[in-house]
Amino acid sequence: MTNRGSELVDWVAEAMEPVGTVTSRKMMGGHTLYCDGVVFCIVAFDQLWFKGDAENDAEWDAAGCEKFRYDREGKTATMNYRLAPEEAYDDPDELRRWAGLGLAAGRRAAAKKKPRKKKES
Known part of the structure; x- marks a missing residue:
């Protein structure tokens, strides 16, 4: 991962301090x-990609924020993450605005997941 990616993680953590504590885990080069x-x-390809879902896709589409795409076994696959608008890279209020959409989608996704059953001892 490049320094730009690490700088973006730091930028998001700093800008999101009024909202909550940001932590990160390395994954596939991001x-x-x-x-x-x-x-x-x-953070992938030195860019910010916020979580999207059916509930907020229209807002992302209206802003022209493309979906995350990657190559998988010679085919293009997508994940429901949206490219952050340019203003999110230098304006903390704009970053929080767009990150708020991602956070809302993340909370909805977490609420849909079934709790894991505990293993019996």
């Missing part, structure tokens, strides 16, 4: 970002 334990963003 990072997955969590706000208070909820996935809301990834």
Whole structure:
């Protein structure tokens, strides 16, 4: 991962301080970002990609924010993350605005997951 990617993680963590604590985990050459334990963003290809879902796709589409695409076994695959608008890279209020959409989508996704059953001892 390049320094730009690490700088983006630091930028997001700093800008999101009023909202919550941002942590990250390395993944496939990038990072997955969590706000208070909820996935809301990834850093990949030295860019910010915020979590999207059916509930907020229209807002992302209206802003012209493309979906995350990658090559998988010779085919193009997508994940429901959206490229952050340019203003999110230098304006903390704009970053929080767009990150808020990602955080809301992350919370909805977490609420849909079934709790794991505990293993019996």
